[in-house]
Amino acid sequence: MDAVCTDEFTREERDLCDGYWSAGYIGNPYEGSALMAKQWAALCDNRLALLDEQTLRFKLVEGMQRLYNGIAGDLDCPIHLNSPVSRVEHTDDGATITLESGETETADAVIVTVPVGALGTIEFSPALHPDMCRVIDQKWNSTGAKIWIKVRGHHSIVCYAPSPGPVTVMRSEYFTDDGATILVGFGPDHTAIDLEDPESARRILAEWDLDLEVIGCTGHDWVADRYSGQAWATLKKGQFIDGWSHLLARDSRLYFAGADWANGWRGVVVDGALESGISQARTVIRELRDSETG
């Protein structure tokens, strides 16, 4: 990146770009796929304001819970939560899953919606194609973290800083009735931030010389979480062409769906998970119908 930009852009422009994409990739932007950034821009008509609106501004009414409950309400089958799967056997006409508890379940097909960062915890039999295994071993470029910081008073803030700052984009998200502001921050390295430590939050604010009183901070370390192993899915160099789409190939009743395999909004917003889920569900229904009639 440096080699291309040195003469064309100012230090400030490069720092802004670095900060923005360290947050967008939620990882090292210099290791990220440039095509992924171009696709995000294309999905937003090449307008930065629209990209920010798509990724940051609009919220679902009543949050993600309403979406989950809506999907659950459409189902007329049992839903098992807190039931980690350790093994998936897949054949031409069905699949059997084994839970970590040892229980098994057999079905006509299985759709795996586990993100790449957690797929290594599941044993597949027969083993997945080497191209799929390579992606799972490499993981994505998604190594960062998101932190919520509560500060006293109402402050309207948008800050950028280049990597390797622990947080490279921070902005005001909510004003609370108790006279505080909830800031949200994104950084490329989850090990650089202690999400629950107010001292860590103070160090983040000090990057911009912000003289604000920290009331508290929190977040979830998605990269360290065994069942995600990543923040939102973002691609490394090369993975746009030689990566995510390998998991769409199929030669048994094993299917993959979820944000990591979406055609459009891969990872960063839930739209991609919905797109992928709907289209893979239709594929499975069609193929099961064809095999019955055919």
Ligand SMILES: Cc1cc2nc3c(=O)[nH]c(=O)nc-3n(C[C@H](O)[C@H](O)[C@H](O)COP(=O)(O)OP(=O)(O)OC[C@H]3O[C@@H](n4cnc5c(N)ncnc54)[C@H](O)[C@@H]3O)c2cc1C
């Ligand atoms: C920090 C962060 C902030 C985000 N903010 C936004 C936002 O503001 N707006 C937005 O639209 N999107 C946002 N996203 C993206 C959005 O959360 C994802 O695109 C979406 O959740 C992906 O859905 P999914 O079903 O593909 O995967 P996930 O939501 O990751 O679901 C995968 C599920 O698989 C389960 N699992 C893992 N391993 C196993 C196993 N062995 N057995 C059984 N189950 C297993 C996991 O527990 C998890 O429940 C954010 C993501 C992150 C990480």
